[in-house]
Amino acid sequence: MPEILNAACFVNAKARAAEARASEFIAAVEARGIAVSLHKTGSLEEALQAIRDLPDTDAILVGGGDGTLSGMLPALLDRKEPLGVLPLGTANDFARALSIPVDPEQAADIVAAGHVRKVDIGRMNDRPFLNVASLGISVEVADLHEDGVKKVLGRFAYPMRWVEAWRRHRPLRLKLTIDGDRRRVVCSLLGVGCGRHYGGGLTLDEEARPDDGNLRLYYLAARRTTDWFRLLPSLWRGTLRQHGEAFTATAREIEIRASRPKKINVDGDIVGQTPARVTVLPGRLSVLAPPRADYEQPTGTE
Secondary structure, eight states, rough: OOOOOOEEEEEEEHHHHHHHHHHHHHHHHTTTTTTTEEEEESSSSHHHHHHHOOOSEEEEEEOOOHHHHHHHHHTTTTOOSOOEEEEESSHHHHHTTTTOOSSSHHHHHHHHHTTTEEEEEEEEEEEEEEEEEEHHHHHHHHHHHHGGGGHGGGGGGHHHHHHHHHHHHHOOOEEEEEEEEEEEEEEEEEEEEEEEEEEEESSSSSTTOTTOEEEEEEEOOOHHHHHHHHHHHHHTOOOOOGOTEEEEEEEEEEEEOOOOOOEEEETTEEEEEEEEEEEEEEEEEEEOOOOSSSOOOOOOOO
C-alpha cells in the first residue's frame, strides 16, 4: 500500500457551487498530513494538459462527476499515480460502484488510507470511458439535459427526461458483433460498459464488477409503454436477463454498426457515433478506494 504524502488536486474553476466542497475536501486531506497543490482549470483541454505536465506526485485528486472523470482519462491513464475522487457530479455512478463517499471528510479518509484498487476501463474506438457507452433513448435523454434542468433538479431530472425521450423515440436497427457472434437487432436502448452503475442510478448488471475484466451488454426491444414499466425495476437493479424484451451478454469486444451514423452517449456526454468498436482494458486505472467486494452505495450519496 503506497504512502500518500503529497497530492495534486484538480477542480473545475467554473463550477463555483462545487468549489466550497472541494476546498473542504482539500482541507480535510491536508489535516491528515498530506500536502496538496490545487489546480483550477477552466476547460477540459486545460485540465488534460495540466495533468500531463504535472511533476511526479503520490496521488492525483479530482473533484467532479462521471463526465469530468471520464473526460480526463486520456491524461490520467498516462500517469502512474493513483486517482483520488471527490464525487461532485449529479449521479456519481463511478464513485458509487467503488463505495467512494460524497462527503468531503469521508472522501479524504479514503485518500489518506492509501488503498489502491485496479479497475477496468472501457474503450470506444479511441476514447476511454469509465462506466457505459449507450445508444437510443439514453442519447435523447442527454440531449434533453442540455436545457439546464439537471442542474436545478439533480438526479430527479432523470425520470422526467426518460419519459420525454420515450415519447419521441424511434427504434434503432443495428448490426452487432459480440466476440465474433453476429446479429441484427431492433432495439430502443443499448448499453455496453465495464462499470456497474450509469445514467443516474441504473445498474448495468447486478453481477458486474469494476474489476472483473469483462464488458456487459444489454439491449431492449420494448415497444410499448407497459413494457417499460415492467423493465424499469430491472434497469435499476441490473436484472434484465430475466425479461424476454431484453438481451444480455458478457464479452471482451463488441462492434456496433448502423446503416447511418448514430450518436453514442459515453458516461453522460454525447461524444461518439457508430460504427463503434468497444473493448475492455482490465485493471488499467488505479483508484484510491475502500477494499470492499460488495460495492455498496457510498455513504451520503446525493
